Amino acid sequence: MATEIKTIGVLTSGGDAPGMNAAIRAVVRTAIMRGYSVKGIRHGYNGLLTGDIIDMNLRSVSEIIHRGGTILYTARCLEFKTLEGQQRAAQACRDNGIDALVVIGGDGSFRGCKDMAAQGIPCVGLPGTIDNDIACSDYTIGYDTAMNTAVEMIDKLRDTTHDRCSVVEVMGRNAGYIALNTGIAVGALVTLIPEVPYDLERDVIAKMKATQKTGKQHFIIIIAEGVGHAQDLANEIQSRTGIDSRATVLGHVQRGGSPTLRDRVTASRMGYHAVELLRKGIYNRVVATKAES
Numbered sequence: 001m002a003t004e005i006k007t008i009g010v011l012t013s014g015g016d017a018p019g020m021n022a023a024i025r026a027v028v029r030t031a032i033m034r035g036y037s038v039k040g041i042r043h044g045y046n047g048l049l050t051g052d053i054i055d056m057n058l059r060s061v062s063e064i065i066h067r068g069g070t071i072l073y074t075a076r077c078l079e080f081k082t083l084e085g086q087q088r089a090a091q092a093c094r095d096n097g098i099d100a101l102v103v104i105g106g107d108g109s110f111r112g113c114k115d116m117a118a119q120g121i122p123c124v125g126l127p128g129t130i131d132n133d134i135a136c137s138d139y140t141i142g143y144d145t146a147m148n149t150a151v152e153m154i155d156k157l158r159d160t161t162h163d164r165c166s167v168v169e170v171m172g173r174n175a176g177y178i179a180l181n182t183g184i185a186v187g188a189l190v191t192l193i194p195e196v197p198y199d200l201e202r203d204v205i206a207k208m209k210a211t212q213k214t215g216k217q218h219f220i221i222i223i224a225e226g227v228g229h230a231q232d233l234a235n236e237i238q239s240r241t242g243i244d245s246r247a248t249v250l251g252h253v254q255r256g257g258s259p260t261l262r263d264r265v266t267a268s269r270m271g272y273h274a275v276e277l278l279r280k281g282i283y284n285r286v287v288a289t290k291a292e293s
């Protein structure tokens with residue numbers, strides 16, 4: 001028999017991503033307008049284990065569509081990875097009258113959804129991660145903002161650098177999406193991503209030397225964090241070419257800031273869709289976008 005859903009719980013989990021707030025807003029507003037109650041679970045799955053659960057209303061999500069981070073906070077919760085933790089979390093849902101969960105996060109958070117579903121709690125996942133590494137979706141909430149931040153930073157870096165090689169490390173965990181698009185957007189000489197093996201001498205050093213002969217004096221090389229460390233590559237380039245090389249690790253700035261239009265729209269549409277799925281009695285799914293321009 002289908003579970004009757006009266007109250008929806010929403011949480012953000014794993015690495016935060018710009019646009020998570022827009023997704024929370026859409027979930028809360030759509031759910032309330034459709035007659036559901038909504039509870040916000042703070043600090044990811046941790047909130048279920050510690051009872052950090054708040055009632056949400058239409059005004060709880062005012063003025064957040066443009067804000068980075070997540071008003072519900074996010075966390076990585078080790079205890080939840082255990083069967084006992086999952087059973088406690090499911091019991092916390094039942095104790096708090098939460099009939100279904102919307103989980104905004106990455107693949108790790110979705111593994112958690114699967115476990116909650118196995119404990120009898122209906123779940124819908126929204127892909128929220130800058131890495132764009134959710135297989136079923138062409139696009140994840142936060143990815144566009146992260147790439148735009150990386151481009152903005154590298155444009156600034158370019159202004160300060162002459163006769164040098166800048167090796168810039170971007171995030172993405174094991175995926176090269178941020179690196180690849182950022183590399184194209186800043187006109188990098190070389191972009192290294194985990195999906196494509198490379199040969200240092202052939203793909204980096206020889207290319208630098210060849211373009212140097214055409215008069216090029218400043219080199220930008222993008223390295224995805226899943227390939228290795230920018231500093232190691234910069235050291236290697238300097239010792240093999242003699243070109244003064246510097247490493248810049250963009251790090252967590254890529255996860256912050258006001259979401260772009262694209263992230264706000266995607267998050268809003270996905271949040272709306274999550275509630276609509278639950279309304280139709282469809283759950284234990286991930287909302288995805290396919291072949292969007």
Ligand code: ADP
Nearest residue numbers: 014015076077080081105106107108109111112
């Ligand atoms: P992301 O969701 O961004 O990929 P993580 O991989 O850190 O981030 O996962 C976020 C949280 O999801 C973890 O801290 C844990 O609470 C939960 N989680 C991750 N993997 C599992 C798993 N295999 N089983 C149950 N829960 C998991």
Ligand code: F6P
Nearest residue numbers: 015106129130131171172173255
């Ligand atoms: O998944 C998002 C992400 O920012 C990855 O790009 C990165 O590898 C990781 O999280 C960093 O995690 P932490 O915030 O724990 O350092």
